[in-house]
Amino acid sequence: MARNVIKDQQQRELRRNQILSAAASVFTVRGVAVAKISDIATEAGLSYGHVYNFFESKEKILLALVQSSQERYTELLLEARxxxxxxxxxxxxxxxxxxxxxxxSTHFWVVLQAQATEVLNPEEKAEINQKAQANRDLLADIIRDGQAEGTIVEGDAVELATLLLSLFQSTSIWGYRGFGEPSGHAVDIMLRLVVKK
Structure with missing residues (x-):
């Protein structure tokens, strides 16, 4: 019996991720403000009602997607550190x-839309902004470590982190802006911003 419960939980998690993946695609192509639950359901290959079994609104889907994206980025920062x-x-x-x-790039684009549109309420947007600042602070910690090592330029670590973060996040959405993909040298060019000479 416990085996069926575990299998049901796994299936439920797969469906939830299927909906979030579809929502990321729909929000990217159609935009967060105009996308509808029916668009997400169609993209996911599910019924309209099936999506509502997992999320009560488009806003809840957006919030879950943004939170998941920000958590993945936190994990990446912690792994780097x-x-x-x-x-x-x-x-x-x-x-x-x-x-x-x-x-x-898709998830970053969705997070930007969530911050810029009126789809989410001010409290939800404040939470997103707080998490973004906490992640930026993790990046600033790496920069501070580099300053202590003598490998990274002196200066306000938070400001340097903000500049570097802005650069590599914007680079990740070049494709949406029609700029193509960054070359293999892009990372070297970005790091020149902070390397101590």
Whole structure:
């Protein structure tokens, strides 16, 4: 009997992820403000009512997608910080991972929309912004470590983190802007912003 419960939970998690994946695609193509539950259901290959079994509204889907994206980014930052090598090595790894993740650009684009539109209420948007700042602070910690090592330029670590973060996140959405994909040298160019000469 416990086996069926576990199987049901796994199936439920698969369906939930299927809906979130479909929502990421729909929000990217149609936009968060105009997308509908029916669009998400069609993209997921599910009935309209089936989506409502998992999420009570489009807003709840958006919030779950944003929270999941931000958590994945937190995990990436923590993995970078705990990695081996200098802080520059850690930053290189982080940026490469961020740019190589298959759907990073899609999720980043959705997070930006969530922050910029009126789909979510002010409290939900405040939580997103707080998490974004906490993640930026994790990046600033790596920069501070590099400053202590003497590998990263002096300056306000939070400001440097914000600049670097803005650069690699914006680079991840080049495709949406018609700029193509970044070359293999893009990471080196970004790191020049913070490397101590």
């Amino acid at each position: 705990g990695g081996s090598g200098t802080s520059l090595d850690k930053l290189r790894w982080l940026i490469e991972q961020y740019l190589q993740k298959g759907r990073t």
